[in-house]
Amino acid sequence: MVCNLNKRVGFIQGRLSPLVSGQIQAFPKDYWCEEFSLAEGQGICLMEWTLDHDALHENPLLTTDGRTEIQRLSDIHQVSIPSLTGDCFMQFPFWKAPKAQRESLEHDFLAVIDACSIVGIEFVVVPLVDNGSLEAAKEENVLVEFMERHAEVFRARKVSILFESDFVPSELKRLIETFPAGVFGINYDTGNSASLGYQFQDEIEAYGDRILNVHLKDRLLGGTTVPLGTGNAKLPETISALERQGYQGNYILQTARVLDNDHVGAIHRYCEMAKDWIGQARWN
Secondary structure, three states, rough: OOOOOOOOEEEOOOOOEEEEEEEEOOOOOOOHHHHHHHHHHHOOOOEEOOOOOOOOOHHHHHHHHHHHHHHHHHHOOOOOEEEEEOOOHOOOOOOOOHHHHHHHHHHHHHHHHHHHHHHOOEEEEEEEEEOOOOOOOOOOHHHHHHHHHHEEEEEHHEEEEEEEEEOOOOHHHHHHHOOOOOOOEEEEEEEHHHHOOOOOOHHHHHHHHHHEEEEEEOOOOOOOOOOOOOOOOOEEEEHHHHHHOOOOOEEEEEEOOOOOOOOOHHHHHHHHHHHHHHHHHHHH
16 A cells, blocks of 8 residues: 555554553554554555564564564564664663663663664654653763763664753753764654643754654643543644644554553544644645
């Protein structure tokens, strides 16, 4: 199925499958192959891979045979994987780890970058939120030093590092300006910003030109993820502002899970909503 300009909308891996151990987001180890055909059936051409720290090196992305199968399924079903969300980095952030454990976690990070390069994943999202939140200057220093030390490796691998952060707009602007554009950017999460009470106008003004990927999500102010259009994220207005800024990247559905287990139907509805909002923004 041929993708057109409106199909800049994808989903985070696992959203088409049953929950894993009740978690809203986790690698769907029993269903990951099936999700390619399910996505194709919905006319969805983009999938964002997800990695957990648990059994990290058993994930298909981290094995030779697994990468071969990923590429085969991607080709057959015409579902590309432009980005990866590294929940593993948030679950065990090297920038918070004691020095004795840090080297192993940094090695894991570089192994993920190498694997992404092999299968053509361009963006790796590093969540600086929740357990990965930067809470001290020392943590930020460790993160910055590592990223600067390996910037040329990332460039050579043609992989960009995208930070998703809970920093206020001015602080995230300061952080991202530490790094060269292109190799480093921002993953903008609409739901997290709504939950934190940030205004999309302030965020886009501060660092809009560094946003390279968007997670579409809705959350309540100070609360949890809810179905698109029912929370405090002003999604049509946010998308319109992003498009006016010149954003040409993808919108990845990181949406609320449903209780009726119709996960495919939910993603279909959310995808149509997102495409409508993008279409309206492009016409306005």
